[in-house]
Amino acid sequence: MWSHPVGHVLMHNREMTLNKAKCLPVRNIAFIKTHKTGSSTVSNILLNFGLANNLTAALPNFPKGHSYYNYITKPNENFVKEMICPLTDGRQEYNLLFYHCVYNKTAFRSIMPENTVYISILREPFQQFLSSFFYYRIDISLVKDFPALSNSTSIYSFLSNPYNFTKEENHFTYTRNKQAEDLGFREEHLRNNETLKQYLLGLEKDFLLVMIMEYFEESLLLLRRELCWEMEDIIHIPNNVNKKKEKLTFDEEYLQSHRRFSVLDYIVYDHFLKIFEEKLNSQDESFKAELNHFKRVLNLVQLGCSTGNDVWVNESLWHQSFVVTQERCRLMTMRELDSLDLIFEIQGAKRTLNATHSVRTLLY
Ligand SMILES: Nc1ncnc2c1ncn2[C@@H]1O[C@H](COP(=O)(O)OS(=O)(=O)O)[C@@H](OP(=O)(O)O)[C@H]1O
Numbered sequence: 001m002w003s004h005p006v007g008h009v010l011m012h013n014r015e016m017t018l019n020k021a022k023c024l025p026v027r028n029i030a031f032i033k034t035h036k037t038g039s040s041t042v043s044n045i046l047l048n049f050g051l052a053n054n055l056t057a058a059l060p061n062f063p064k065g066h067s068y069y070n071y072i073t074k075p076n077e078n079f080v081k082e083m084i085c086p087l088t089d090g091r092q093e094y095n096l097l098f099y100h101c102v103y104n105k106t107a108f109r110s111i112m113p114e115n116t117v118y119i120s121i122l123r124e125p126f127q128q129f130l131s132s133f134f135y136y137r138i139d140i141s142l143v144k145d146f147p148a149l150s151n152s153t154s155i156y157s158f159l160s161n162p163y164n165f166t167k168e169e170n171h172f173t174y175t176r177n178k179q180a181e182d183l184g185f186r187e188e189h190l191r192n193n194e195t196l197k198q199y200l201l202g203l204e205k206d207f208l209l210v211m212i213m214e215y216f217e218e219s220l221l222l223l224r225r226e227l228c229w230e231m232e233d234i235i236h237i238p239n240n241v242n243k244k245k246e247k248l249t250f251d252e253e254y255l256q257s258h259r260r261f262s263v264l265d266y267i268v269y270d271h272f273l274k275i276f277e278e279k280l281n282s283q284d285e286s287f288k289a290e291l292n293h294f295k296r297v298l299n300l301v302q303l304g305c306s307t308g309n310d311v312w313v314n315e316s317l318w319h320q321s322f323v324v325t326q327e328r329c330r331l332m333t334m335r336e337l338d339s340l341d342l343i344f345e346i347q348g349a350k351r352t353l354n355a356t357h358s359v360r361t362l363l364y
Contacts, residue, residue: 023228027055028116030097030108034182035174036131037123038213040239040336043098045220047339048331049233055095057343058111059085061353070340072101075172075181079107085349099340103184105206118206119223122179122272123213125265126250126258129175133158134242136174159254162261171264180264190264200271209279210272217294218280221287231294231319235301237332290318305329 031046033039050057060072061083073079079101081092093113103120123131133139133155142154142165149157158165158175166173171190172181180189183203189196203210209226211219220234259266280287297313301324304311311324331339343349 026117026227028095028113030118032103032120033100034179036128037121045236046098050096058094058097061085072099079104088348117208119209121211122269132174159257176262177264180268212276232322
C-alpha cells in the first residue's frame with residue numbers, strides 16, 4: 001500500500017468532492033502504455049491517482065540499470081508472473097498497471113483483479129514515428145552504419161526506402177508498427193486479414209477506452225467520465241516532450257512510404273480513431289464547456305506549478321475547489337524513471353530477477 005504525504009492532501013480533497021459523486025470511482029486499471037504517444041503523461045496521472053488513493057501498482061521486475069528497467073515485458077517475450085515485482089506482504093493483486101508491456105489478455109487477467117478496466121492511447125502513426133525516430137536517435141545510428149548519410153537528412157533517406165535499413169520480414173521495430181506491437185499484434189495478424197480483424201474486434205471489446213493523443217484533453221475528459229473520476233485526478237503537465245524537435249516537412253511520397261511500411265499501425269489507429277470520434281460526438285452538450293474549463297484549469301496549474309507555489313483552483317460547475325500542492329507539481333513533472341524509484345520506495349518493493357547488463361541511456 002502506498003502512503004505518502006501528498007496522498008493525504010489529495011485524499012482530503014477527494015473526500016470533499018466525492019460527497020457529490022453519483023458513481024464510485026474505478027480503482028483497478030491496466031493502462032497499456034504504447035510508445036511515444038503521450039503515454040508517460042497518462043502513466044503519471046495514474047501514478048498520482050494511486051498515491052491519492054493508497055493503491056498498489058504492478059512494478060517491473062528488471063534490475064535497476066537494465067535497459068528494460070521500466071518495462072514489465074519486453075517485446076517478443078511471453079509474460080510470466082515473475083516479471084512483476086512481488087509485493088512484500090505476499091499478496092499478488094494489484095490495482096494499477098501503467099509501465100511499458102505488451103498486451104496479453106490471458107496473462108494480464110491472471111495478475112489483475114477481475115473488474116480491472118483496460119485503457120490505452122494511440123497517436124497518429126507518422127507523428128509517432130517521428131517522435132520515436134528522434135527519441136531513439138535513429139538519425140545518429142543510421143549515420144554510423146551508413147557514413148554517406150548525414151544526421152539532418154537521414155530521416156528522408158530512411159523514408160525513401162525503409163527496407164534499406166530494416167529487413168522486410170522485421171515487422172515490429174521502434175519505427176515500424178510499434179503501437180500495434182504494444183497492443184499485442186503479431187506476425188500472424190499481417191498474414192491473414194480475418195485473424196487481424198478478429199484481434200481488432202477483441203481489443204475493442206477488452207478496452208473501455210482507447211484514447212487518442214491528437215485529442216489529449218478530450219481523451220482525459222472521456223476517461224474521467226468513464227471512470228467516475230474527479231477533474232483533479234486528470235490534472236497533468238505534459239511529460240517526455242522533445243523540446244529540441246525540429247520542424248520538418250514531408251512530401252506526400254514520404255507519408256505514403258511510411259504508411260506502406262508501418263501498415264498495421266495505421267489500420268489500428270484508424271480503427272480506434274473512428275470509435276473515439278463516435279464516442280466524442282455522442283457526448284452531451286455540456287462536454288464542450290467542460291473541455292474549455294478543463295483547458296483553462298490546466299493552463300492555470302501548469303503556469304502556477306512553474307512559479308513553485310501551491311495552485312488553488314476555484315469551485316466550478318464540474319468540481320469543488322481544490323489545491324494542487326507544490327509536491328503534486330513536483331510529481332507531475334518527475335521523469336518516469338525517477339517516479340519509478342519513488343514507487344519502489346513507497347511500496348517497499350524489491351526486484352527479484354537477476355541482473356543483466358545493458359544500461360539504458362537517457363536521451364534528453
Ligand atoms: N499532454 C500532451 N499532449 C500532447 N503531447 C504530449 C503530451 N504529453 C506528452 N506528449 C508527447 O508524447 C511524446 C512522448 O510519448 P511517451 O511518453 O509515450 O514516450 S515513451 O514511449 O514513454 O518514451 C512526446 O512527443 P514528441 O515531443 O513528439 O517526441 C511528447 O511531446
